[in-house]
Amino acid sequence: MDTELSFNDEIANVMYATHGNPIKDCLQCGTCSGTCPAVEFMDHTPRVIIGLIRAGYKDEVLASNTFWSCASCYHCSVRCPAGIDIADMMYALKRYSMWKGQHQEGLIGPVFSESFVKMIVNSGRSFEPLLAPTYIFKNGPQGLVQEAQTATGLMLKGRMPLLPKKIKGLKKFQNMVRRIIPIGEPS
Amino acid sequence: MKQYAYYPGCSLESLATSYNLSTLEVAQKLGVDLKEIKDWNCCGATAYFPVDELLAHTLVARNLALAEKDGLSDFVAPCSACYKNAYFTNSYLKKDADLAEHINYALEADGLHVNGTMKIRHLIEVFIEDVGLDEIEKKITHPLKGLRVAPYYGCQLLRPRKDHENVENPQFFENLLSALGAESLDYPSKTRCCGGSLIVTNRKAALDMVQILLQDAVNRKADVIATTCPMCNVNLEVYQNQVNREFGTQYSIPVMYFTQLMGVALGIKPGKLGIGKELVSGEPVLAFAY
Numbered sequence: 227m228d229t230e231l232s233f234n235d236e237i238a239n240v241m242y243a244t245h246g247n248p249i250k251d252c253l254q255c256g257t258c259s260g261t262c263p264a265v266e267f268m269d270h271t272p273r274v275i276i277g278l279i280r281a282g283y284k285d286e287v288l289a290s291n292t293f294w295s296c297a298s299c300y301h302c303s304v305r306c307p308a309g310i311d312i313a314d315m316m317y318a319l320k321r322y323s324m325w326k327g328q329h330q331e332g333l334i335g336p337v338f339s340e341s342f343v344k345m346i347v348n349s350g351r352s353f354e355p356l357l358a359p360t361y362i363f364k365n366g367p368q369g370l371v372q373e374a375q376t377a378t379g380l381m382l383k384g385r386m387p388l389l390p391k392k393i394k395g396l397k398k399f400q401n402m403v404r405r406i407i408p409i410g411e412p413s
Numbered sequence: 414m415k416q417y418a419y420y421p422g423c424s425l426e427s428l429a430t431s432y433n434l435s436t437l438e439v440a441q442k443l444g445v446d447l448k449e450i451k452d453w454n455c456c457g458a459t460a461y462f463p464v465d466e467l468l469a470h471t472l473v474a475r476n477l478a479l480a481e482k483d484g485l486s487d488f489v490a491p492c493s494a495c496y497k498n499a500y501f502t503n504s505y506l507k508k509d510a511d512l513a514e515h516i517n518y519a520l521e522a523d524g525l526h527v528n529g530t531m532k533i534r535h536l537i538e539v540f541i542e543d544v545g546l547d548e549i550e551k552k553i554t555h556p557l558k559g560l561r562v563a564p565y566y567g568c569q570l571l572r573p574r575k576d577h578e579n580v581e582n583p584q585f586f587e588n589l590l591s592a593l594g595a596e597s598l599d600y601p602s603k604t605r606c607c608g609g610s611l612i613v614t615n616r617k618a619a620l621d622m623v624q625i626l627l628q629d630a631v632n633r634k635a636d637v638i639a640t641t642c643p644m645c646n647v648n649l650e651v652y653q654n655q656v657n658r659e660f661g662t663q664y665s666i667p668v669m670y671f672t673q674l675m676g677v678a679l680g681i682k683p684g685k686l687g688i689g690k691e692l693v694s695g696e697p698v699l700a701f702a703y
């Protein structure tokens with residue numbers, strides 16, 4: 227390997243199928259930050275995050291909760307005058323931080339994403355309640371009580387299945403997944 | 414009668430059963446033949462993209478491949494997130510030969526192949542564009558006279574930009590509601606995100622975003638918020654009591670799927686539309702039709 231990739235290029239590389247413009251085109255105009263409905267919950271605004279990436283502040287970026295607070299609403303992406311798909315970049319940052327195993331302490335996002343994927347690989351379908359214990363615990367006992375009340379309400383209304391459904395062709399489905407990520411033998 | 418490949422998505426089998434029921438009832442009434450894709454898998458909503466992009470696209474592509482195999486031309490999703498996923502994977506399949514090759518290599522292990530040749534539609538588009546508002550209007554037996562509806566588009570139905578010309582101020586939902594005889598409100602938050610994908614991972618942010626939408630509906634004196642997506646619906650409805658606890662508010666505003674409102678106006682019995690399964694009762698809405 228001759229030259230090491232800049233952080234900027236690394237992020238560009240994990241945005242595999244994005245057909246938006248690269249972040250080097252950013253004008254730092256702040257339209258994304260002004261649009262973002264979740265901005266007040268972010269350590270750094272989307273505009274600042276892009277600035278930090280371009281300046282190579284990798285640790286600072288990975289330590290921030292910005293991309294884990296992104297709701298993937300694409301409002302920034304459709305408004306960016308430079309044609310950058312910022313929402314997709316936020317996904318790229320999530321992937322990057324998960325691969326590197328480097329993220330802010332106490333975030334639920336990484337745990338949730340992983341358990342969600344496990345669930346799908348095991349059944350082919352999604353099943354929210356199965357996941358509940360993983361994240362309720364992180365929300366503390368208060369979260370547990372609230373969640374239980376909501377769940378009971380839903381159960382009474384016949385809106386919650388008790389067991390996850392499995393797709394019929396699960397074996398072949400898992401073979402397909404295995405061609406992309408290592409998942410071991412089916413449990 | 415035109416047949417469509419129908420992809421209900423996971424939520425329609427659990428939290429959003431009323432959406433599935435009302436969709437099938439209304440479709441039947443309007444002569445839209447929805448054929449459920451056999452053995453479909455979860456498309457992953459917003460949860461795979463943080464983990465592996467190729468896997469995310471492949472999971473979506475498997476459903477497209479199953480639908481293509483049935484020889485149908487249109488893929489219909491009632492869930493905005495499923496719709497968005499299907500729309501983009503499908504378009505990347507056509508544009509990006511390298512990605513298509515990787516996906517097909519994986520699909521091969523499942524005995525499938527995808528071409529990306531389907532037309533991806535959201536359910537609301539099928540009713541508005543293929544059936545048409547005139548046709549719908551002709552079949553209305555119980556107009557929703559005087560019902561003040563806040564039309565909530567949410568985000569993934571419109572964004573990223575798809576075929577819709579107007580992502581900032583679309584009107585098609587309003588037009589549909591007017592065709593049902595309802596009063597469609599000017600609802601400024603109609604395309605503002607509800608934070609659905611954050612409800613598990615960042616509860617506080619999500620509740621804050623929901624609160625803004627509820628308050629906006631109350632400001633407009635809405636009788637009901639109408640949605641086009643199971644995730645938006647759950648977020649706005651199921652979490653209303655948590656919003657109340659968090660903000661000391663007393664919101665109690667019904668949230669219904671657009672298909673439920675269509676069904677009521679078309680004279681379908683409320684029970685058949687899943688009305689009665691809400692945590693915030695939709696009963697007051699019925700008073701406008703009966």
Ligand code: SF4
Pocket residue numbers: 251252253254255256257258259272273276305306307308309310312
């Ligand atoms: S809107 Fe686009 S150009 Fe403006 S700061 Fe955000 S990313 Fe940069």
Ligand code: SF4
Pocket residue numbers: 258261262263264265272295296297298299300301302303312313316606
């Ligand atoms: S996609 Fe993310 S960063 Fe962009 S506006 Fe929405 S929440 Fe903010």
Ligand code: SF4
Pocket residue numbers: 352421422423424425454455456457458459492494495
């Ligand atoms: S968006 Fe949600 S419900 Fe729809 S299939 Fe995909 S994961 Fe399952």
Ligand code: SF4
Pocket residue numbers: 297299493494566567568569570605606607608609610642644645646648
């Ligand atoms: S649930 Fe909320 S975040 Fe998801 S599509 Fe609907 S509006 Fe957007």
